[in-house]
Amino acid sequence: MKAARLFTYDKPLKLVDVETPRLKNPADVIVRVTGAGVCHTDLHIVEGVWKEKVQVSLPYTLGHENAGIVEEVGSAVTSFKKGEKVILHPVITDGLCRACRIGEDMHCENLVFPGITADGGFAQFIRTSDRSLVRLNELEPADVAPLADAGLTAIRAVKKAASRTTSGSNVVVLGVGGLGHIALQLLRCMTNASITAADVVESKLRLAEKMGAHRVIDARRDPVKQVMEITKNQGAEVVIDLVGNDQTLANGVKMLRKGGSLIIVGYGGTANLKAIDMIFSEFSVLGSLVGNWDELHELIELTRQGKVRVITRKGKLDEVNDMLDQLKKGTLEGRGVVIP
Ligand SMILES: [Zn+2]
Structure with missing residues (x-):
C-alpha cells in the first residue's frame, strides 16, 4: 500500500x-x-x-x-x-x-x-x-x-471553559485555525458566553465570524487592550490559547479577569507566571490534552445534529x-x- x-x-x-x-x-x-x-x-x-x-x-x-x-x-x-x-x-x-x-x-x-x-x-x-x-x-x-484530533481537542477545552462560565461571561479564543473554527462552534452550542476570537490573519477573522464568534480582534494590534475595552476593563473569565507561543501565553494571562482561567491547548512557548499576580487575581492555568472516547462520541453526535461543521x-x-x-x-x- x-x-x-x-x-x-x-x-x-x-x-x-x-x-x-x-x-x-x-x-x-x-x-x-x-x-x-x-x-x-x-x-x-x-x-x-x-x-x-x-x-x-x-x-x-x-x-x-x-x-x-x-x-x-x-x-x-x-x-x-x-x-x-x-x-x-x-x-x-x-x-x-x-x-x-x-x-x-x-x-x-x-x-x-x-x-x-x-x-x-x-x-x-x-x-x-x-x-x-x-x-x-x-x-x-x-x-x-x-474531529479525531482537532475537534476532539477543541471539545475538551470548550467543556473546561463551559464549566467556568455563566451566561454573559467573556471567553477569548486565541487562534482561528483547524481547532479554533471548531472551538467557536462548540462555544456557541455549549455556553451562553460572549465570544471573542483573535488572530493575525484577516481571512481567519472572517472565518471566525462565520463560525460563531460574537466579535473578532486583530491580534497584531494590542489584543490585550482590545479585550480590556470589550470587557469594560474587567478581563475575560476564560482565555483558550490555541497557539501557545510565548506571546499568546503572556497576553492570555493579561486578558483574564480576577478568578479567570487560561486554558492552554497550543504549544511551543513558555508561560511566565508571577506568583504574586496568580495569588492576587486568583488565576487558574489549565492544560488540555486531546480528549477521551466519550468526548469524541459527543462531538460526533453534535456533528450529526448539524451543530458542528x-x-x-x-x-x-x-x-x-x-x-x-x-x-x-x-x-x-x-x-x-x-x-x-
Ligand atoms: Zn489504559
Missing part, C-alpha cells in the same frame, strides 16, 4: 510502498483510511520537536486524525464489522489501567499513538483496536476526520507536503484532509 512517511527530520514526507498492516491482536481492527487530517503536530514532528518526547525510530508513517471504513476485524471484535464507517479515537488503549477505567483514554499507562509513536493514517490502511472506534453512520469519513480542504495523499507547507505559512484555511 501507499504511505507518506517521515525518513529524515526537517525533510518532506516521502510517498512510498509499504506492507499493508495485518491483525496482530484479537481486538485489532484494520481500517481503510478514506480521510486523514493534516495537523500542526505533524509539522512539529517533522521539525523534530517530539524527538525527545516519544521513542520512535524513523522512518514511520504520520497521520493521527483518521477516519475510514472497517476492512477487517480480529477474532474478539464483536461490535464492528467490515464496511462500517468509523472515526478513530487517536490513541490505542489497554482498557485495563486505572486511567482507562475512569474514561481518561489520553492518560492510559500503555498508550499507543498511531501517527506519533507508531504508523499512522497517511496510508491506505491503518491498524487500531475496537476500543478506539466511534461509528459514523451517515457521516462521511473525509468530512469529519479532523469542519471546514476541510481535501487532497490526494501526494498533496500532504503541500498542505504542511501551507499550514506552516498560516495560509491553509480550515483543515487539510488527505484521501489515501
Whole structure:
C-alpha cells in the first residue's frame, strides 16, 4: 500500500510502498483510511520537536486524525464489522489501567499513538483496536476526520471553559485555525458566553465570524487592550490559547479577569507566571490534552445534529507536503484532509 512517511527530520514526507498492516491482536481492527487530517503536530514532528518526547525510530508513517471504513476485524471484535464507517479515537488503549477505567483514554499507562509513536493514517490502511472506534453512520469519513484530533481537542477545552462560565461571561479564543473554527462552534452550542476570537490573519477573522464568534480582534494590534475595552476593563473569565507561543501565553494571562482561567491547548512557548499576580487575581492555568472516547462520541453526535461543521480542504495523499507547507505559512484555511 501507499504511505507518506517521515525518513529524515526537517525533510518532506516521502510517498512510498509499504506492507499493508495485518491483525496482530484479537481486538485489532484494520481500517481503510478514506480521510486523514493534516495537523500542526505533524509539522512539529517533522521539525523534530517530539524527538525527545516519544521513542520512535524513523522512518514511520504520520497521520493521527483518521477516519475510514472497517476492512477487517480480529477474532474478539464483536461490535464492528467490515464496511462500517468509523472515526478513530487517536490513541490505542489497554482498557485495563486505572486511567482507562475512569474514561481518561489520553492518560492510559500503555498508550499507543498511531501517527506519533507508531504508523499512522497517511496510508491506505491503518491498524487500531475496537476500543478506539466511534461509528459514523451517515457521516462521511473525509468530512469529519479532523474531529479525531482537532475537534476532539477543541471539545475538551470548550467543556473546561463551559464549566467556568455563566451566561454573559467573556471567553477569548486565541487562534482561528483547524481547532479554533471548531472551538467557536462548540462555544456557541455549549455556553451562553460572549465570544471573542483573535488572530493575525484577516481571512481567519472572517472565518471566525462565520463560525460563531460574537466579535473578532486583530491580534497584531494590542489584543490585550482590545479585550480590556470589550470587557469594560474587567478581563475575560476564560482565555483558550490555541497557539501557545510565548506571546499568546503572556497576553492570555493579561486578558483574564480576577478568578479567570487560561486554558492552554497550543504549544511551543513558555508561560511566565508571577506568583504574586496568580495569588492576587486568583488565576487558574489549565492544560488540555486531546480528549477521551466519550468526548469524541459527543462531538460526533453534535456533528450529526448539524451543530458542528469542519471546514476541510481535501487532497490526494501526494498533496500532504503541500498542505504542511501551507499550514506552516498560516495560509491553509480550515483543515487539510488527505484521501489515501
Ligand atoms: Zn489504559
